Amino acid sequence: MSITFDKVDYIYGKGTSFEKRALKDISFHIRDGEFVGIIGHTGSGKSTLIQHMNGLLKCTGGNVYYDCKDISNREYDRKTLRQNVGIVFQYPEHQLFEATVGKDVAFGPNNLNIPGLQADVRTYEALKSVGIDDSLLDVSPFDLSGGQKRRVAIAGVLAMKPKVLVLDEPAAGLDPVGRRDILDMIARIRREENITVILVSHSMEDVAEYVDRIMVMNDGALEMDGTVSEVFARRKELEEMGLSVPQISLLMGDLEDAGIIKDTGIYTMEEAVRVLSQKLLDRRGRNQ
Amino acid sequence: MIRDITIGQYYPSESVIHRLDARIKFIGTIAYVIALFLFDTFWGFLPALVWLGSIVVLSGIPIGFIARGLKPIFFLLVFLVIFNLFLTPGEVIAEWWIFKITDNGLENAGFMTLRLTLLVIGSGMMTYTTTPSQLTTGMESIFKPLGVFKVPVHEVAMMMSIALRFIPILLEETDKIMKAQQARGADFESGNIFKRAKALIPVLVPLFVSAFRRAGELAEAMEARCYHGGKGRTKLHPLKFSAGDYISLVLIIGFVVGMGFIP
Amino acid sequence: MVRFENVTFEYIRRDEEGNVDSITTALDELSLHIKKGEFIAVLGSNGSGKSTFARHINALLKPTEGKVVVAGYDTTDDDNILEIRQRAGMVFQNPDNQIVAETVEEDVAFGPENMGIPTDEMQKRVDEALKKVGLYKKKLESPNRLSGGQKQRVAIAGILAMKPDCIIFDEPTAMLDPGGRRMIVETAHELNKKDGITIILITHNMEETVGADRIIVMEKGRIALEGTPRQVFSKGEETLKKYGMEVPVITALAQKIGLDGCILTREEFVDAYVKALE
Known part of the structure; x- marks a missing residue:
């Protein structure tokens, strides 16, 4: 379903000495089925932003619409909203609490008063889609490895069957192979379930390969919003914000500066390999 | 951010009272509390009020801030007043239905209220003028024996x-x-x-x-980082008595002794 | 500086009655020598034994078998522990959980306080350490108000104030954003070059290891690969993937389009590509 922010403002601790404008006049529209990355450094307002999407925070100015309905409306059913917009917070494994993996994943469905059998089915399905084996159902979540805990925690949100899935740094603290596994898994779930996915990260590198669109937050404002290549083309500005651009982008920029290739907007490995080896082949062909 | 909240009720300032050694303030508070229980006539409140008043003035803390500190004990005060006012035997000075107010009751109620208020404000002054970490360091030093x-x-x-x-x-x-x-x-x-x-x-x-x-x-x-308990530990900011601290100590002793002489 | 001789370490898990439930071998007959002034990067997947390895250098853990010698001191001898910990400081992953005091300055002083350094000398050390990590101006602030990267630099200053010979970084950048990461890795390199401090950097981020003198790749408590970054990364994607690692992006791209030699940096790439075109 679509999410629309219209001139959203959020002021923290209004009237106290630590009053802070955490979101500044933010407007955007995320369509059904989009794969969006939200990038920004720590304290840029990313977390505040996503908490507005399921009504955990209420904006102090402007409006937030889910499926074209204003969620700040008094009559709006917030419980259903939280079911529809699932948020996986940073280090979600820190919120595990039940005695077994199965019970923990079923926490969401139980809160929605979904009848027993149906809740069980959801639990199985959710665990299956994050790649946790049935044999772990009755194991304590605290006995799992770090990567498994992370998956179980994500399953806990998937079991709500959200239509929009928001993940805050889902790969933080994992080793490179673990990172890739988690991100691949999210991309797969998105395809299979046909849902909207919003990936929050402070690293361009992770997000670039997966998402279609990037929103860049800086100091509470939505600084950029566009396709991946549109955003990466503004390399200098990104660097000024203290954000990193993918190594491939940087390298292509260097090659461009050296007058070797023309402006390409390339940021993925495949594209870079294609363009650079093609050029090598051309040159060799000419030399022969 | 939640992280910005201050623990305790420290009121940041650079006043003479703020600069005093935490130990002196701690000892002073204890002495003051004891002194409040040394007398049983209204005359005793006079020096106590002067003492507290001068500390408040020297600390530069606004009266409003101090008054807010009394909020939590407001109901206790009301309760104490009612309790003493109506339940103390003595010569009846006013009567309404089953309630009788006696002269002793009036006296007791006033006495209790004043004493409790002075007590709370007085101990509050310590937390208003000392950061929690100074207080911990001070307590550690006092209780070292x-x-x-x-x-x-x-x-x-x-x-x-x-x-x-x-x-x-x-x-x-x-x-x-x-x-x-x-x-x-x-x-x-x-x-x-x-x-x-x-x-x-x-x-x-x-x-x-x-x-x-x-x-x-x-x-x-x-x-x-080599932590192995308090043995052989030094401090970046060791507590040191300044001239002001010694003067305060003398004043505190004088105050308590003086209060002891009040009939 | 640091020498591991056939070190084995076992985590023994016991049930309620104290019977042995399971034994996990975290280090398996590990032998290694780190020279003074070296910059070592340690890689490996989660659970490969990297953290256990790090904790042995600081005597937080002691070998079940074998011997660890740090700056000439054997870690199994309890009398040596304070000497070792002063010489080999450690920066941990979570910035919040290693700061003790309520102001930056007092936190940096925590180590020297434990060592019993006299007050005048201590203030000097604290100021110097804070200047080195660029946080002198924040010395009276509460650590709670600092960013993650700044907190990690406070932790580094806290170790510098103990005048160490060696600093072990246990995934110091895992919880930081790119800006914070860059700053911590730069600080580590600077301390290595300017002050000759031996650095052992444990990380998951391949790009952070490029400037190291030597990379050690751990797997199942053993050293799986060892060598200069060039030697290690030239093993290719398939080999490294086995150990939960990736080849740095630039290196991988160079390998994929068939540039000669093992390329680590963007500059090297541009040069090599220009050459290949000629």
């Missing part, structure tokens, strides 16, 4: 100061966990008291797990 009786003074002080540092962090964490569980449909706002208490389990379990994890990691980090 208890170490002879195997009282773990340094350890207790260290625990207090670590607690002070981690309270804001744990508050923030609580907020985060609550939001994460709310995102999974948890409801903390409706239902009766039992339902609400039960709803807290998904918050408390992760919170405890996290607190223990943090404690373990912190202990490791402290050990890695």
